[in-house]
Amino acid sequence: MKSYLLASLAILFACCCVGTAFAADSGSGEKEMLVFPEAYKAMNVSNGGTISGVVKFEGDVPEKKALEITKDEKVCGADEKFDESLIVGEGNALKNTIVYLIDISAGKDFDKKAKIEIDQMGCKFTPHIQIVPVGARLTMLNSDKIMHNVHIFSKINKPVNKAQPKARRKMPLQAVKKAEGPVEVKCDVHGWMSAWISYVPHPYFAVTNEKGEFTLEDVPAGDYKLGYWHEACGTNSEAPVAVTVAAGGTVTQDFTLKLK
Amino acid sequence: MRIRTVALLLTLFGMLIVFNFAHAQNAPEASEKGKEVYENSCAHCHGTEGRGDGSAAENLLPKPRDFTRGLYKIRSTGTGELPTDQDLFDIITEGMPGSSMPPWDTALSANDRWEVVAYIKTFYDGFKEAETSPKQINLSGKVAYSEQSVETGKALYTELGCVECHGNIGRGDGTSAPDLTDEWGFQSWPANLTQGWNFRGGSDTEDIFKRFIGGLAGSAMPAFEGDSFPGFGLTAEESSRMIELDNKDEMTEAEEEESAQLYEKYDAAVDIALNLAEGTELSAEEQQIYDDAMRVVYEKSWHLANYVKSLMPEKRPEPAIGNNVLRSQYIQDELPPMDDAAWGTLEARYFPLVGQIVIEPRQFNPTIDAVNVKSFYNDTEVAFLFTWDDRTHTTDETDEETGKTLEDALAVQFPVKVPQGPTAPKPYFLWGGRLPVYLWHWKASAPEQVTELTAKGINNAEAQAAQGELHVQSTYTNGQYTLWVKRALKTEDKKDLQLEPGVFVPIAFSAWDGANGDVDTKRVMTSWYTFVLEPVPSSKRFIYPPLIALLSVGFLFGLRAFVQRRNSEEI
Numbered sequence: 092m093k094s095y096l097l098a099s100l101a102i103l104f105a106c107c108c109v110g111t112a113f114a115a116d117s118g119s120g121e122k123e124m125l126v127f128p129e130a131y132k133a134m135n136v137s138n139g140g141t142i143s144g145v146v147k148f149e150g151d152v153p154e155k156k157a158l159e160i161t162k163d164e165k166v167c168g169a170d171e172k173f174d175e176s177l178i179v180g181e182g183n184a185l186k187n188t189i190v191y192l193i194d195i196s197a198g199k200d201f202d203k204k205a206k207i208e209i210d211q212m213g214c215k216f217t218p219h220i221q222i223v224p225v226g227a228r229l230t231m232l233n234s235d236k237i238m239h240n241v242h243i244f245s246k247i248n249k250p251v252n253k254a255q256p257k258a259r260r261k262m263p264l265q266a267v268k269k270a271e272g273p274v275e276v277k278c279d280v281h282g283w284m285s286a287w288i289s290y291v292p293h294p295y296f297a298v299t300n301e302k303g304e305f306t307l308e309d310v311p312a313g314d315y316k317l318g319y320w321h322e323a324c325g326t327n328s329e330a331p332v333a334v335t336v337a338a339g340g341t342v343t344q345d346f347t348l349k350l351k
Numbered sequence: 352m353r354i355r356t357v358a359l360l361l362t363l364f365g366m367l368i369v370f371n372f373a374h375a376q377n378a379p380e381a382s383e384k385g386k387e388v389y390e391n392s393c394a395h396c397h398g399t400e401g402r403g404d405g406s407a408a409e410n411l412l413p414k415p416r417d418f419t420r421g422l423y424k425i426r427s428t429g430t431g432e433l434p435t436d437q438d439l440f441d442i443i444t445e446g447m448p449g450s451s452m453p454p455w456d457t458a459l460s461a462n463d464r465w466e467v468v469a470y471i472k473t474f475y476d477g478f479k480e481a482e483t484s485p486k487q488i489n490l491s492g493k494v495a496y497s498e499q500s501v502e503t504g505k506a507l508y509t510e511l512g513c514v515e516c517h518g519n520i521g522r523g524d525g526t527s528a529p530d531l532t533d534e535w536g537f538q539s540w541p542a543n544l545t546q547g548w549n550f551r552g553g554s555d556t557e558d559i560f561k562r563f564i565g566g567l568a569g570s571a572m573p574a575f576e577g578d579s580f581p582g583f584g585l586t587a588e589e590s591s592r593m594i595e596l597d598n599k600d601e602m603t604e605a606e607e608e609e610s611a612q613l614y615e616k617y618d619a620a621v622d623i624a625l626n627l628a629e630g631t632e633l634s635a636e637e638q639q640i641y642d643d644a645m646r647v648v649y650e651k652s653w654h655l656a657n658y659v660k661s662l663m664p665e666k667r668p669e670p671a672i673g674n675n676v677l678r679s680q681y682i683q684d685e686l687p688p689m690d691d692a693a694w695g696t697l698e699a700r701y702f703p704l705v706g707q708i709v710i711e712p713r714q715f716n717p718t719i720d721a722v723n724v725k726s727f728y729n730d731t732e733v734a735f736l737f738t739w740d741d742r743t744h745t746t747d748e749t750d751e752e753t754g755k756t757l758e759d760a761l762a763v764q765f766p767v768k769v770p771q772g773p774t775a776p777k778p779y780f781l782w783g784g785r786l787p788v789y790l791w792h793w794k795a796s797a798p799e800q801v802t803e804l805t806a807k808g809i810n811n812a813e814a815q816a817a818q819g820e821l822h823v824q825s826t827y828t829n830g831q832y833t834l835w836v837k838r839a840l841k842t843e844d845k846k847d848l849q850l851e852p853g854v855f856v857p858i859a860f861s862a863w864d865g866a867n868g869d870v871d872t873k874r875v876m877t878s879w880y881t882f883v884l885e886p887v888p889s890s891k892r893f894i895y896p897p898l899i900a901l902l903s904v905g906f907l908f909g910l911r912a913f914v915q916r917r918n919s920e921e922i
């Protein structure tokens with residue numbers, strides 16, 4: 092009986108005597124988010140313009156951080172894996188930056204044929220950044236023949252936490268109703284696996300490639316705010332770039348980003 | 352006759368349903384009263400704004416629930432659903448075993464608890480915005496517990512990947528266990544399925560089933576509802592065939608074809624499930640496919656729940672007090688080594704461990720539940736077998752904050768001198784004080800060695816000059832340590848405890864889980880318990896006490912007979 096008493100005491104003690112450092116923490120970890128228009132109307136766009144450019148990284152490029160593979164070494168550790176939160180290529184090209192129109196209210200519809208998939212291969216999510224139209228299903232692929240656990244840390248939509256056993260090669264996920272993002276995707280089985288999903292209400296989103304390039308096509312002529320998001324470099328939501336697109340014209344807008 | 356029985360049963364069944372309906376209540380409108388009760392009783396841990404960041408939250412793990420996200424672990428509802436009011440009421444009433452959430456059944460009136468439920472719901476708008484009441488998990492297809500069902504469940508346990516976190520036989524020691532975090536980034540240990548008494552939401556088969564189908568929202572435990580089952584839409588035979596084909600290194604053309612067809616059927620059923628979840632109306636045919644698929648999934652889930660149930664004892668063992676005092680069993684022969692079958696003939700004694708919270712640094716979030724002990728002795732020696740569950744085998748890890756080396760360990764504590772009689776003072780339970788204690792200290796980094804210590808306080812322990820009187824064996828398998836220690840009953844060392852049959856000796860334990868940051872005073876422990884070398888009636892030295900007892904009983908019987916005879920004579 093004494094030991095139960097001690098347990099009760101432990102709880103009591105915990106409840107009474109301790110500091111408040113924890114309280115100050117909450118909220119500070121909040122990730123910067125994309126900004127979406129209040130409403131969006133899909134329509135035919137003819138003679139639209141193009142916005143394109145290159146995103147570069149400025150500053151000392153930190154050394155690539157190798158990930159520690161702690162389980163399923165045969166499948167996961169076949170090649171060396173690196174942290175993907177910052178991938179800087181030749182000429183300081185910055186991969187995986189989302190470049191998008193913040194305030195567009197009408198434009199083209201989503202490409203209905205586009206595959207919206209994230210593969211889990213070699214215990215890594217590919218792509219690292221995925222754009223998912225609101226109302227569309229994201230399909231999780233499992234090329235590994237081991238178990239993964241798809242854990243999407245949504246806050247506006249309901250979070251997803253679904254095991255994908257080894258026999259499950261394709262796992263479509265329920266479409267979400269609200270725009271949100273980026274939200275992190277993790278695998279609880281392999282703690283190092285990480286990717287980002289953005290549920291978006293319109294198709295004017297691009298993710299930069301290895302060369303840091305992006306292109307937004309079929310933009311109806313007009314004035315827009317051009318935003319970006321990068322996992323390690325943050326956003327420009329506070330001060331987006333203004334661009335003017337002429338019918339059939341091309342606008343070039345480059346960005347140079349620094350670590351947050 | 353038979354019809355009447357059926358009618359009676361139906362009536363009873365009906366009453367049961369009505370009763371169940373009457374049982375599930377809804378909370379009243381949120382009121383000032385609820386706010387007042389919340390702020391007095393809940394806010395210390397859960398925070399005035401329900402963010403789980405009250406002043407006491409810092410040291411608690413699992414963390415107090417953050418109510419602003421609408422994520423509740425213990426629900427009767429499906430994945431992605433909010434809890435029912437009754438769910439919230441039940442948690443407040445019953446508390447959450449294994450966490451710091453106590454039951455409030457006596458501290459708060461039922462009325463106050465309902466008010467609190469209403470108030471808690473105001474922290475998350477989703478409750479207000481919900482158009483329909485949350486969908487509850489259907490428990491009607493329960494599969495009765497049987498060996499067959501447990502077998503089926505066991506296969507699913509591996510197939511579905513439960514082992515990854517919960518380990519081979521459920522001790523929470525899976526290879527992913529150390530890396531799990533919850534929605535808020537805090538460490539989240541998978542349940543040790545052999546310790547049902549620590550399950551947050553209870554350990555009835557129905558509870559297990561609900562956690563499995565609905566997941567524990569906010570934790571790493573995923574929901575295994577419907578379409579996440581491998582082979583959704585297939586019959587049990589078809590899905591095992593699908594997995595069988597998957598596991599083949601090479602398939603023939605015919606097998607490729609067969610596999611593809613199974614996958615096609617599977618994908619089609621998943622599509623239907625998603626359509627339904629997204630609000631698309633199903634055709635009658637689709638509904639049929641969905642219902643059939645769900646029947647299979649639910650049946651499998653009951654098998655799995657039965658398997659998990661089979662991993663735990665019916666209830667938490669009684670602590671080693673009263674009739675359960677640790678009694679070392681006498682044998683004439685050589686004492687059995689660690690892996691000897693003879694140990695299986697003894698019933699273990701259960702010593703629950705709690706966090707050490709008297710001296711800094713403290714342990715508020717213990718991960719080791721208890722140490723189980725068995726013992727044999729013969730004319731010259733005593734042997735102990737200690738077992739305890741620890742999810743991780745830690746021998747050499749560095750604490751990021753303090754730089755100290757973390758490792759798993761166990762210490763067994765005795766007084767140096769046995770107190771004479773039950774009222775005589777014992778040394779202070781925290782490693783002694785004015786009265787010293789004698790300790791056996793075992794560490795995972797030196798598994799074949801136990802150090803003898805003498806201590807006069809928790810920070811005042813010294814290794815004895817004379818070591819090496821102990822024989823030690825140990826193993827770590829499937830999330831459990833086993834430690835075997837043998838010593839002579841009598842030693843030459845004056846600082847050792849000397850043992851004698853029939854004498855009650857205080858005993859206490861400390862344990863460290865390195866992966867949980869346990870080091871030095873940060874540990875789990877017990878206060879004093881008792882152990883005794885059980886005297887043997889056949890041995891002449893111990894014949895007198897039982898003889899006296901026997902004689903007394905005989906005398907009492909005689910007296911009773913005498914009194915009875917006299918009474919009957921009087922009548």
Ligand SMILES: [Cu+2]
Pocket residue numbers: 214238239240278279280281284
């Ligand atoms: Cu994984």
